[in-house]
Amino acid sequence: MLAPVTTAHYLVLSAILLLIGVVGILTRRNVIVLMMSIEIILNAVNVNLIAFARNLDQLEGQVFAIFVICVAVAEAAVGLGILIALFRNKETVQVDEIDLLKW
Amino acid sequence: MPEGYLPIFIFLICAILFPLVLLAIFRYLRPSLPIPVKLEAYECGIRAASNARGRYTVRFYIVAILFVVFDVETIFLFPWAVRFRQLAWFGVAEVAVFLSILIVGYIWAYKKGALEWV
Amino acid sequence: MTETVFFYCFAALAVAGAILTVTMRNAVHCAISLIASLGGVAGLYLMLHAEFLFAVQIVLYIGGIMVLFLFVIMLVNLEAAARERQFHRSWVGGLLCAGGTGAMLAWFWLRGAGTLRLPPAVQPTPREGGNVESLAMVLFRDYLVPFELASLLLLVAIVGGVMMAKKRI
Numbered sequence: 432m433l434a435p436v437t438t439a440h441y442l443v444l445s446a447i448l449l450l451i452g453v454v455g456i457l458t459r460r461n462v463i464v465l466m467m468s469i470e471i472i473l474n475a476v477n478v479n480l481i482a483f484a485r486n487l488d489q490l491e492g493q494v495f496a497i498f499v500i501c502v503a504v505a506e507a508a509v510g511l512g513i514l515i516a517l518f519r520n521k522e523t524v525q526v527d528e529i530d531l532l533k534w
Numbered sequence: 535m536p537e538g539y540l541p542i543f544i545f546l547i548c549a550i551l552f553p554l555v556l557l558a559i560f561r562y563l564r565p566s567l568p569i570p571v572k573l574e575a576y577e578c579g580i581r582a583a584s585n586a587r588g589r590y591t592v593r594f595y596i597v598a599i600l601f602v603v604f605d606v607e608t609i610f611l612f613p614w615a616v617r618f619r620q621l622a623w624f625g626v627a628e629v630a631v632f633l634s635i636l637i638v639g640y641i642w643a644y645k646k647g648a649l650e651w652v
Numbered sequence: 653m654t655e656t657v658f659f660y661c662f663a664a665l666a667v668a669g670a671i672l673t674v675t676m677r678n679a680v681h682c683a684i685s686l687i688a689s690l691g692g693v694a695g696l697y698l699m700l701h702a703e704f705l706f707a708v709q710i711v712l713y714i715g716g717i718m719v720l721f722l723f724v725i726m727l728v729n730l731e732a733a734a735r736e737r738q739f740h741r742s743w744v745g746g747l748l749c750a751g752g753t754g755a756m757l758a759w760f761w762l763r764g765a766g767t768l769r770l771p772p773a774v775q776p777t778p779r780e781g782g783n784v785e786s787l788a789m790v791l792f793r794d795y796l797v798p799f800e801l802a803s804l805l806l807l808v809a810i811v812g813g814v815m816m817a818k819k820r821i
Contacts, residue, residue, distance in 0.1 A: 539698060540654060543658055543695075546695075547661070589728075589729045590723070590726045590727050591727075592727060592817055592818070592819070594723050594727070595720075595723050595724060595817050596813070596814055596817050596818060598723045599720070599809070599810065599814065599817070600810065600814075601716070601719075602716040602717065602719075602720055603806050603809055603810050603813075605711065605712055605715070605716045606806055607803075609711065609712055610791075610799065613704070613785075613787055613788030613791055614788060614792060616784050616785055617785055617788035620789070621788070621792055624792075628799070628800070631800055631803075632799065632802075632803045635803040635804060635807055636803050636806060636807060636810075638807060639807040639811060640810075642810070643810055643814055646814065646818070648814045648818060
């Protein structure tokens, strides 16, 4: 028999997603994949918020998750715009080739 | 688990498994004799004009940004619509402020020619 | 019982999609695995009685943000990038940092599992109307200012995105 799902299950899942996102951000070179990793992290946060909203039987967590999604949209729109401007000037999407300020 | 969603979940799993299982079966049943002409993209008989992986123009992206932003706006308007009567004029005023701020952005984009397809 | 089975199905989908997203070579494949991962998370929202967020996740994340990502991938032709190295030189350091964070979380979990007393999940109080109706009252009554500020954020997103992407303003 499988144990019933508790809030702790959701918290562990959220932590796993967060770690995968962090690994993606710290190791990949492609800027687009970096931004996708940020989306994974935001999703981990949302799972956490909604799990607690369910646990405490309040709706504030869900409202907060809506605002998080709203911020994710703004971030994606502006971030991808910056990426396009970057690609137009540098013809690359690899983070370690964008090093003009580094030496 | 919310009541009444069990059939939907089962349906979802069937829908995901069906094409996967079929593709896996046919992989072993069908003969595989690839020749270059067979592997070309089929465009109603004419020769393909260019590679499908070519670069798109940036205009698609600007339209997509505007689409996503107004998608968010719809998400916020939806709960207001289902509670329209209870919220009464208070809700109308609230949403009017919300929309007027967003319409400023729309007018700005229109003035800058972001919606023109030149 | 069924709830547990479905939880593990959706959790496996979310985690497997996320892992594929950070390991795949071709950016289009990354985006598609991220869509699978987001779908798994959407299923979890449904199991947590957040029906409205389930719909928002599908309409906004999968239908909006991921489309934006796919447009950009097609815009910046990544065939050359797919053939290059995918992980940068200090990937060991990055992995170590993430592993350290994971070990720290696990340690806190093992140490504090006894002290972390989550109140047992209460049965959802039957509210008048459904999830969307009750959400609307909270959103439009208690969270009025954040709601109005969200429109400002979206205005900034329009201006920023168009300014960055357009060649000549």
